Amino acid sequence: MQAESPSHSDTGRATVPGQRGPGPDPSLTDAVAVAETLDVDPALGLTSAEAARRLAADGPNELRSAPAVPLWRKVLAQFQDPLIYLLLVAVVISLVAWVVEGAHGLPIDSIVITAVVVLNAVLGFVQENKAENAVAALAQMTAAASTVLRDGELQSVPSAELVRGDVLVLGEGDSVGADARLLRASALRIAEASLTGESEAVLKDPAVLPEPAPLGDRLNMVFKGTAVAQGTGRAVVTGTAMDTEMGSIAQMLDATVEEASPLEKDLNGVSRLLGLTVIIIAIVVMVVTAVVNQVSTPSEFVTVLLLGVSLAVAAVPEGLPAILSVVLAIGVQRMARQNAVVKRLHSVETLGSASVIASDKTGTLTKNEMTVERVVTASGRVELTGVGYAPVGEALTEGLPVTDPALLHEARMVLGGGSLSNDAQLTETGGTWQIQGDPTEAAFLVAAYKLEGTRDVVAEFQREAEVPFTSERKRMTTQQFRASEDARGIVTKGAPDVLLGLCNRVQVGEDVIELTAQRRAQALADVEELSAAALRTLGVAYRRLDEKDDDILDESDERDLIYLGVVGIIDPPRPEAAVAVAQAHRAGIRTIMITGDHPSTAARIAADLGIVSSGARAVTGSELDELDDEGLRDVTREVSVYARVAPKNKNDIVDALQADGQVVAMTGDGVNDAPALKSADIGIAMGITGTEVTKEASKMILGDDNFATIVSAVRQGRVIFENIKKFLRYLLSSNMGEVFTVFGGVVLAGVIGLADASTDAVVVPLLATQILWINLVTDSGPALAMGVDPEVDDVMARRPRPLTERIIDSRMWIGILSIGLVMGLITLLTIDIFLPGGMIAGGEDSLEVARTAGFTTLVLAQLFNAFNSRSETTSAFSHAFTNRWLWGAVLLAIVLQLAIVEIPFLQVAFGTASLDLAHWLVCLAMASSVLWFDEIRKVVLRARDTRKA
Template sequence: MSVDHEHSSTPARAVRPRWTLPQPWTRTVPDLLAAAGTDAEAGLTGQEAARRLADHGPNELRGAAPVPLWRRVATQFQEPLVYLLLAAVVVSVVAWAVEGARGVPVDAVVIAVVVLLNGVIGLVQESRADTAVAALQQLTTATSTVLRDGRPLVVAAADLVPGDVLVLAEGDAVGADARLSAATGLKVSEASLTGESAAVTKEVDALVGTVALGDRVNMVFKGTAVVQGGGRAVVTATGMDTEMGAIAEMLEATVEDPSPLQQDIARVSTMLGITVVVIAVVVMAVTFLVNDVSSLSDVVTVLLLGVSLAVAAVPEGLPAILSVVLAIGVQRMARRNAIVKKLHSVETLGSASVIASDKTGTLTKNEMTIERVVTASGEVRLTGAGYRPEGSALVHGRPVEQADAGLLTEARMVLAGGSLSNNAWLEDVDGEVVVHGDPTEAAFLAALPKLPGARETVARYRRRGEVPFTSERKMMSTLQLRADDRAVRVVTKGAPDVLLSRCTGLQVGDDVVGLTEDRRRQALADVEALSAQAFRTLGVAYAEVAEPDPHRALEDSVEQGLVYVGTAGIIDPPRPEVADAVREAHRAGIRVLMITGDHPGTAARIATDLGIITEGEGAVTGPALDELDGPGLTETTRRSSVYARVAPQHKLAIVDALQADGHVVAMTGDGVNDAPALKSADIGIAMGITGTEVTKQAARMILADDDFATIVAAVRQGRTIFENIKKFLRYLLSSNMGEVATVFFGVVLASVIGLTDASAEGVVVPLLATQILWINLVTDSTPALAMGVDPEVDDVMARRPRDPGERIIDGRMWSGILMIGLVMGVLTLLTIDVFLPGGLVEGADSLEVARTAGFTTLVLAQLFNVFNSRSETTSAFRHLFANRWLWGAVALSAALQVAVVHVPFLQVAFGTADLDLRHWLLCLAMASGVLWFDELRKLVLRRRG
């Protein structure tokens, strides 16, 4: 094997030890196979493929190099606020040294420890987010079909190796660059690589000389899509040696634009940063003005206070918490069968105002079911859905055994005939019925057990030949030998009108009567009645024939002079859970559209059953859409919810019209032709079971169970995640505003609350810098993270979709944040005043005890605020114990506060003093005031509606 890196149409690349064939498009197929060391029919052996994978590495485009641990650690400290803290450490150490370096520089040590702990928490949260994202990527791994050891095998595209033989089919994504060895009507979309919109027709013949990329018609390339036909191809390049790899090298430096949510968070952070710096400067200025700052120690105290206040007011852990919450939420969605490929797509999902869904397999079970059998003597109804042998046969609501014997005989012959003229079979795999063959034919097999005697009838026959189905004849027949009397019958099923044109007799009970014109009209009327109810119809007929020559193929001439037995009404029934999901979507202000290629009558019937439209509303067809101009299309999409007989361009036009009308559109699809609409939609949703690889790559979300109800559940989860983001923002910002209010008004009103008289220090502050940092450390991270996984408190589906332009923190939320922050500050300062001599309330404790009590009240108030922040309007006592993680985080924070108050070495570090039971009870009571105030505020909001 040779190493070659010639790519005439792409930039030169660094030589790496990967195997490629030089100009494979110029080689004949035998030469190619010999050079690749592979076999066209057997492919590589598993052992050889493993060896090549070890030699050449995975078939993956090079991602960003993993960031070493030391750099990830350093990143945690590359924040402006951390720089402020480090500057505070330097200031504190310098002041300690100037004053004689006595003892330990406690302030400097404590601040340094806080910085270190913040860095560790940020690193842990970042690692959790990375782990969660990696787990999600495993759920969306692309696959390819290859020949290994002589049989087709589906493998991860990353495991493809040079020399693998790809088996290509319509809908496949091409996993690697490969030279075609066989092709049948193969067309490949190469727009992602060449920009050419038209699909390229592929050929096998060798080309001559240097050929431009777009003209290499005997090659397929990684990242392109098979849109028609099939073929086989020998892999010639993998990973970064592919043409897509060449483009990837040029794009490695490209930075992805932040999502609206990220931009909104960045705006909030920037605004907060500017605001708190201004507040910190103001606080320091006021402190200098109202206090006797006469020593370096006093200056250091003021500087540390300002820096600490700035750090405390900004939730610097917000980006990490946001990533963790999104990742955990998306993993929850994955467990509910909704795989979201990008974390920030969650916000779009929660804003969806229209869900445009395909019918088959999403709204319906994709399990063809016979529900009606109509014969000359009447109609039999079959219960049960899908392919499981469950259900019964009824006539006018009574068991079929109680009906006319002639009707039972005719119905039995319809099901038996449809099962004999049949190439499908059913298999039980671990309790699940697997269909092999045409689903419509499988419907006859599934219906057999529901009708007494039908299976026994089928068992009497042995197959002797077949006239296959063609779209021109619209029927198929099998030759059957009856075992007991050696009679030979041709059993035929097909389009009822076609069958009736070849029939001369009609089955009535056990007898055959002539098919008169009146009887023919009645049979056709029965077919029309079934079609009007959205059933697909198949007729069954038979004829007694002489045994043909076994050495000659059966010809369609035997399909004459048939006896018409009856008609089966077949339907793909709606999924039972979809009607409830549609109601839930409507309750949430989301329109549900059905867009299908099926018959308009069938589409309207299913849509009516599911509640998408009301009785009497019809479907808009693709040809009708073609006649509309832009305004007409917009008006149609506003009033019509069912679209039938549509082509791919219609789906795209509907999505574009809805988006132009201001909607956020979620669109489902499974075929190659759905990919453009999925990519254009705000949330493209691919089917995980029936969807093609191309569709899955174009989509932002994949349904692992192909179920519409999963989409609505994902919307609920998306809205819940967004609500949780608002919860921890409300908590973090209001709590941090409480710290700002405490320090600012504590300095301004120091003489009013007795702080000035209680201290001999030059500068008196309500809280020490180290205490502020402690509050920031203890109350910000774990409670906020626990709120990010909070279960639903408010009914998120009882409101209309969120406007994508709506700010995450609106005016009402800001007013709540500021009010709660102000109340926290007032309660904290009032607690200090209660215990200090003088001030508004006479007390008898020392400054250290009073300050510790205020410090404790502020911490406890923030822990009460955790429960406030779970909803803007709902009482904190609703679903109070629904989140055990939140209670665990609150208990941990409370335990740490007890420790910092009573553990001696922590008392030294944070300037605290012991509190007795009286102190603790009063602190708890004062802190709870935040809860009661917010309950009153919420009551007012609820009364206002």
């Protein structure tokens, strides 16, 4: 069997009485000497009084918990955004202007903007109220009670009361309550997957290690948070609380700093740019207005100030934070329905930006269910289909059902014998098959069920005695009695090379013949072939007992055995994982495997899944430890399989990838994955097999532990990002339309007839209430509808967004400004059409009617722009009717616009006047020019993109 375990750079911990912290490595010290150092008699254990003294001195065996975040800080965090700061400034300016103007009525602008800010904070607080408490979750994993030897007697004590020097008594099913040095062990196997990532239970051995070893190879140590899968043992506690291996992970996790998501960084940049732009525009407009209109009186200065505030309101998309939160929240709900539970809103988009998925192997890419894949005997080989613990499958040879009776008989004997020399159990509960005991042994039971009749034959045997498996013997033997034949025999299972040394005959069909040198060499070659395919190998042999044999079974009976064959066992890949890896590759996302397993096993699984090509190498954790930062970055650029890694190695890999400009999604299920999950751009925990630690440290949880769900979530994340770009394009171009309208209307007031239409010192094309109406009603509905827009283009056919690419790139800014300029021009032209004088003669309407017509044109132009904004290059007429929410929002906005134009009391509130049919037709025709302009622009962009391709 291949020894599979991760490497670990830390050494074990031991202390002397009264001393805290690291000390000599107990794995390199004789167990008796460790006990003497800890001042304990292994035969009696500590006295109760001494245990109480040490507990008082060292403290409870509990991990430090992260302090809870106060409620006020959680609430305050929702306001820490540059765009929110900008809106709060707008609130203050609006209030000041309202007071200066005389404080008549309610400060509507301030109230509405404040409501938007509060709504955004509430949405964010509700969605992100799960505070991270990963270290506390680690503490909760500690076993409730442990069996110890105190005062010479066995006692059950709370695991929190374990102290250094306690003698732990371990049995099958127990959780290990502290790090401890083994004193003795009998077939003791410890399941360390949650700590090391190793899928197979580790056989423990109290012998002193010759040299420092990685965590998973410290066979004479047991560790806090692991579980006894089989056997018994005793161990002296060498480390408790934060002085355990799990404590070191807790410290690493506590020190890991979370980065802001790419979307948060990008939007913060947009917000800062908007803030600077708003300030500049407002100052320029106020100065130009004051100079052009020769403002001199206080009332005129107030009017100019109000104009500046109106322009600031026009330039800032007040609804953006709330719309963004709502869209992300809807995305979270959609993902949850697909078994991807996202804990932080902005993590939705981050996943869509992922360029690397760093995945744990065991339980993520594989089923974490050991499976017999091949059986090789003297007559050939049998391949067993079906994976996992469900005994469903068939026996094939060269892709066809096995028909050779000799081969079938031999395969039955191999699997039957392996099932007899076995301590595992396979049970079915509610249609789900579960195992008890060692997963590798359980694989024999499952395989035996797949060969018809084997299970019934196995049931005829009764175990009478056994010689247990040990690391020195590398085999296990049981004595069996078959009542139907009144016969006894022994069955031995173990390392094939060891087993062959005990055999002198071989089973061929129903005959037993001499194991010649040629047949022995062929059997060893078969084992090498299975090992080369990264399969764990176990051989099976037997011998009938006769009257000459002793009644007591011991090692002397393991002689003159009949060799049956060898099985190849593997933790099989999830069948859907290969498809998901291929989809990720198509989307430009690199998948890498990080595992605690043996390099050959990791490379085999990675090749089966399509992560790497056959023959690709796996880099081990010990190799990574020897690299500097630059060397590590070089390796992570090229290598996609990492084996026998420790928690620190996982963190280093993630950090190196991020330093190389990658957006990293890290998956995992064990405690050892938690620090890397927290430091990754998005940590993804397994919902079924994952520990509470990984779930708390992650930003997303897979409810079905399915790697394919990650790819589905990536698609959803990319769609959400595209939709964010859509409503940003819509909101900003619409707001630029308002800015150009107000600025152009003030500067060109004399040209378009506005100056002659009023006796006021300052005449504006749009009132502040009209601008607010556009931003909060006409803008918000379509923008929100675009946030749930179905996928228009194939988002998985493009590469991930580079970190250097802004959410609003130069081409998008050009589109925003050009559309905004067109909106401003057609709005001012509409006003000019209906006003007397100006560039276009023939107008006879009042300022109120002309302003209402311009206001309505701008509203309708923005609604046309909603369809433009669904894609940067795709025509608005493509997939025009796939988003019913957008059509509903547009129709609602039209109805509302009709209401404020035609209903008297709304006319008073918004300064509008009724329009006749001719006015409406002109407004509609002028507004549609935005659509036609953008269609022409998209044709040019598509032609340019085609030439570049």
